[in-house]
Amino acid sequence: MKNLSLVFVSAFLVLTGSVFANDNKKSEKPAKSLSTQITTLLSNSYLEVEDELTADVLFVLNKDREIVVLTVVTNSEVAESFVKSKLNYQRVNLEDYREGRTYTVSVRITE
Template identity: 50%
Template sequence: MRKVSLMLVAALLLSTGSIFANDSKKGVEPSKSQNLSEQIGKFLNNNNFDEKHEGYSAQVLFMLNDKKEIVVLSVDTDKEDLEGFIKSRLNYKQVDLSNFEQGKKYTVSVRVAS
């Protein structure tokens, strides 16, 4: 029972990190540009992972520099191929955001699904 409750808390924390990576504010009309999570999803699409990689997951800690580029700080996973893939696809990719904070750290969860 204790393990189940710990897993639920971990899942809750992981999903909360994804929410904070969005670039939407309450009461403000969403901009024409996509939110940060959707842009990251597009960068990670079209990969070569197959069914044996399904279920791989990672926590990605990153920030945005003054040129609105993603700078990957860490990738928390035990799968080296997933870590390398995420770093190569995200590092220094420019995002389209109307307002952002330079140097603010974001966390996003990444999961391989078929």
């Protein structure tokens, strides 16, 4: 009888330990990708364009995970000022990033 209760106690301890060892991060929402976050930041606008505008945006992330636009390569000054005003110093949510890493993203602005 003593051995049976010892088996139950040890089984209980093992089960309790495995319940507390579960990773709670799985229940949290994963961070959106950087390109998805940039799309969201640029989509909230009232910019009206006749033709499709394209731009290549070169930026870095600072220590506060904010976008710092370095250059916007485009033929349209309107697109350049629009992208800079919408993205500059906007905070993004990334789990692993390196401060000062240079990113390039292509942007297409349509009606």
